[in-house]
Amino acid sequence: MAIIVRMVEIPNEFHEALPILQKIESAGYEAYFVGGSVRDTILKRPIHDVDIATSAYPSEVKALFKRTVDTGIEHGTVMILDHGTGYEVTTFRTESGYQDYRRPDHVTFVRSLKEDLKRRDFTINALALAENGQITDLFGGLSDMRKHIIRAVGDPNERFNEDALRMMRATRFASQLDFQIEDATLAGIARHSQLLEKIAVERSHTEFVKMMLGTDANNGLKIMIQTDLYQHVPVLSHYLNQLQQIAETDFTLTNEVQIWALLAFKFGLNSQETASFLKKWKTANKIINDVILTVELLFAIQRGQVANLTLYRAGSENVVNAVTVLADTAKTAGLVERYEHLAIKNKHQLKMTGGELIKRGILKPSPQLGEVLNYLEQNVVAGKIKNETEELVKAAVNFLNED
Template sequence: KKMHWQAAKKVINTIEQAGFEAFIVGGAVRDYYLKKENNDVDIATSALPEEIQAIFHHTIDVGIAHGTVLVLDFGEPIEVTTYRTESGYSDHRRPDTVHFVRNLKEDLKRRDFTMNAMALSKSGDYIDYYNGRQHIDNKVICAVGEPLQRFEEDALRMLRAIRFASQLQFSIEYQTLQAIHQKASTISYISIERIQVELSKIFTSKHAQMGIEYIENTSLSNYLPGKFNTHSWTGFYSEDRQVGWAYFCLVNESDLSLLSAYRCSNKDKLFTKSILGAYESLLNGMPPIDLLRYDLSMLKTACQFAEWQNKVLPFSFDDLADRKSTLPIQHINELAISGRDLMEWSSKKRGAWIKQTLDTAILAVLNGEANNDKQQLKEWFHAFHDEG
C-alpha cells in the first residue's frame, strides 16, 4: 500500500529534474500528519499540463482545462495538477475561470480548510502557511481565509466541513461555523448527487451523530430533504453507506421517497425496503417464515436498528441466529418442490395460486406438518388440495 507514495516521490523527482517544483498536497498531507492511511496521493506542480505531458512517457489527460494530468510512468496512477487560482464562482459551486500560476502559496490559498491546505516536500518537510498542523493538533476545522467568502464561492464546502468533523471527531472553528449558519440556505445551489456523496460519508463516519447535530444546528437541515434529528442517531455506527441511508429513512417515519429525493440507486432502495421489512418483522417477534426471508447480516442490522431506536426486544441477535439455524430449511429456495411440480400434480395452469401454495408449503415444513421431502410434500399437497 506504500506503492502510491513511492510512485509519487518518483514523479516529484522527475519534475524537479526538469527544473520545476512539485509537492504532495491535499488530503494525503493531512492524513500523513494524522498518521492515517491514504493512498490518494495528489501532486501539485509549477509545471504546466503540457510541460508535464512532455516530461513523462505515459500520461492521461483527465482534465487539462483544470490542469490535471494522470502520470502512469511508475505503476500507480498519480494525479499531477498545475498550481492554480480560481475566480468567479457566480454559481456558488465552481469557479468561472481557473488561472495557472507558478507559486505554491497561491494554490494552497484556494483550498477549503487549513488542514487541507498544506504541502509536503519529497523529503518530508511541511509547507504550512495557514497553520494546518496547529489546527489539527487542536482538532478544529478552520476555513482558509474569510469563511463567509469561501462558502459563498462554493456552498458544498459547508457540508465538507461537517463531513470532516464527523470523520475526524474535530469541531468546527467558531467563525467558520457561524459562516455555515449564515450561508446555510445556499446549499440549494449544490446538486443533490454531490450532497448525497457527502451525507454518505457522514453516515459512515466514526461519529455520525456529530455530523447530524452540525447539520441540525447550522440549520442546513432546513434546506435538505428529510429531518435531521440528532437524538435519533445516538449510538448509530456503520461503515456501510446503505445501512446509513436505510436508517435515515427509518428515522424519517420510514419515508422511502427520501432515497429518490437524494437520487440514491435502485439497489439502495431495494436494500432499504428489505432492511425496513426485517426491522418491522423483528418488532413482531420475527415469525419463522420471516427468519427464512432474511440472511444473518440483515437480521443483525435490524437488531442494531432496534438498539439505536431504544426498542427493547425479548430476544437477542444470537437467539435469532440460533432459532434460524434450527429451522428445517435455511432459505425459501431450499424447498424440495417447485411451481412446476405443483402444476404437474394438479394439471392446473400457472397462476397466483402457485406462489400461495408454495408459501403454505414452506409454512407446513416450518411447522413440522411435512418434511422437506418431495414425496411427503406431494402427499401433503394432495391432502391440502383435495380439501380445498
Template sequence: MKESFIAAVPVLRKLENAGFEAYFVGGSVRDFLLNKEINDVDIATSATPEEVKQIFSKTVDIGIEHGTVLVLFQDHSYEITTFRSEAEYEDFRRPKEVAFIRNLTEDLQRRDFTMNAIAMDKDGNLIDPFNGENSIKNQIIRTVGKAVERFQEDALRMMRAVRFVSQLSFKIEKETLDALISLVHLLENIAVERKQAEFDKLLCGVDRKQALELILQTNIYSYLPGLSNKEDNIKLMFEYKLEKLNRREMWSLLIYCLKIEKSGIEEFLRGWRIPLKEIREIQLILHYLYKRFETSWSLYDLYTAGKDVFVSSETLYLVIKGIEDQNTIPHYLHLYEGLPIKKRSEMDVTGNDLMRWFNKPGGPWVKELLFKVEQAIIAGKIVNNKKIIKEWLMECNHN
C-alpha cells in the same frame, strides 16, 4: 513515510527529473499527520496536463479541463493535478475559469480548509503556508483565508466542514462557524447529489451526533431534502447510541425518527437521489424492524430477510430499545446459518416439476404450491430433496 507515499515517490521523482515541481497534497497529507489510514494519494505539480502526458506513457483524461490527469504507473493509479488558480465562482459552486500556474502556494491558497492546504515533498518535508499542521494539532477546522469568501466560492464547503466534525471530531473555529451560519442559505444552489455525498459521510463518522447537532444549530437541515421543519424529529436521533450503526442503518433510523409512513419511504430517499437498489434495502430493513417490534424473528422471516437485512434490523431494534446486550444477533445468526436453504433458487424443485407431476398447465397454483414447499423446507417438515418433496406433495394432495 507510509507505504502509499513511498510507492508514489517515483512518480514525484519522474516529474522533478523532467524539470517540474511535484508534491503530495490534500486529504492524504492530512490523514498522514493524523496517523490515519490513507486510501488515495493525490499529487499536485507545476507541469501542465499536456506536459504530464508527455512524461508518463499511460494516462487517462479524467478532468483535464481542471488540470487533472490520471496516471497509471507501476500497477498504481494517481490523480495528478496542475497547480491552478480559480477565477470568480458561478452559482456558489464552480469557478468561471481555471488558470494553470507554476506556484505551489497560490495553488494551496484556493483550497477549502487549512488542514487540507498542506503539501509534502518526496522526502517527507511539509510545505504549510497556512499553518494547517497547527490546525490539525489543535483539532480545528478553519478556512484558508476569509471564511465568507471560501463559502461563497463553493457553498458545499459548509457541509464539508460539518462532515469533518463527524469524521475527525474536530471543532469549527468561531469565524468559520459564524460565516457558515450567515451564508447557509447558499446551500440551496448546490445539487442534491453533492449534498448527499457529504451527508452520507457525516452519518458514518465517529462523531456523527455532534455533527447532527451542528446541522440543526447552523440551520443546514433546512436546505436538505425532506428535513426542513423536522428539527424535533432529527433531535430524536440524539436519544440513541449511534456509534455502531452503518450507513444503511443510519438512513433507516433517520426515517424512523422522521416518522415517515411506509408508503413515503421511497419518495423521501428518491429526493436524496439514493440509488433504487439501496432504497429497496432500506425499505426491507424498516419492514422487518417494525415487524420485530411486534414479535421475535421466525425462521421464515430470517430466510426472507437475508443475513444483512436481519442483522441491520436487529441492530436497530436493540439501539431503539436501548438494549446493551447484543447476544440476540449471534443467536439469530446461528439459526440463520442452520437454515436448509438461504434462497428460493436452492430449492430442489421447480414450477416445471410441479406441472409435470400434477399434469396441469401453469397458473397461480404453481406459485402457491412452491410457497407451501418453501415454508415446509424452512420449518424442517421436509428435506430439500426432489424425490421427498414429490412424495410429500402427493401425500398432501391425496389427503
C-alpha cells in the same frame, strides 16, 4: 508565515508515486503530495487517493510522460499511467467566478504553491508534502490538527460561496475525525446553509453518508441541526424532533443501509414512504430495497413479533443491519442465530421446483404453479412443512385439494 517541518516516515502509498514527483522535479519544476492524503498521513489514518500538485503546466506534464489521460485538463489535471497505478497530477492554479456555487468559471495556471494552497477548503487540507518528507503549512493546518479544529482557509464566507458543498464536507470531517468546527467557520456555515440547495443531491448524499459512518456521527448531526444544513437537504426538515433525538444518542453504523434504516425507523416511515424518502436522496435501488426490509424487521422487533418469515424476507445482511441499528441486545438477542437455523435461506434451497410438480403430473404449466411454490416456501420457513421432496409433494397435493 510558512511552517516547514520534516516528517519522520513517508507511507508506502507515497513511495510508489515518488518516481512521478522525481521526474517532474528533475525537469526543473516543483511537485508535492497535497490534500487529504497528507492530512491522513499525519493523523495516521488510512490513505485513499494520492494527489500530486505541480508548478508544471498540463502540456509540460504530458511532455514528460509516455502515457497520460486528460481527466480534467480544463482544470489542469492529467492522469499519469506510466507506473501501473494512475496518479492525478494537477497544475498549481487560482480560481474565480463560482456562479453555480460548486465549480469555478475561470481557472488560471500559476507557478506558485502558495497561490494554489490558498484556494483549498480547510487548513488541514492545505498542506504540501515534498519527496524528502518536508511539509509546507502556510495556514496553520498542523496547529489546527493538534487542536482538533476544522478551520476554513482565509474567509469562510468566500470559501462557502465558492463551493457550497464545503459546508457538508466540514460536517463530515467533524464526524470522521472527531474534530470541532472553529467558530467563524461554523458561523459561515450557518450564514450560507441555504446555498446547499444549489448543489446536486448526489453530492450531498455522498457527504451525508460519509458523515453518518464517522466515529462521531451524532456530532455531525448536531452541526447540521445547529447550522440549519438539515433544512436544505431532502426530507430531513420535516423530522427535526426525531433528528435531535438521534443526535443525542451514541450510534455506530457500518454501512449505508443502516444509515437510512435508522432514519426511516425513527421517522416512523412505512415501506412506501421509505422508498419515496430515499428516491429524493437519489439512493440506489438495491439500497432502497435493503432499507425497506431492514425497517420492516425493526418494526417487528419493536412489536416483539418477529416471525421466521420476517427474518427470511430480510436476509442475513439485513438481520445484522437491524441488530446494529437497534443496538439493544435485550430486544435483538438470538435473532441472528434464529436466522441461521431457518430451514432454508432462499427459495432456491426449496427441494421442489415447478418442473418437478409438472413432471409428477400434479400441475400443468399455469400461474397456479407460483401459488403452490409460494405456499410451500412460506410453510417451510415457518417450520410447518419439512424441506423434503416427498413431504413437499404431499403438501402441494393437500393445498390443491383444499383450494
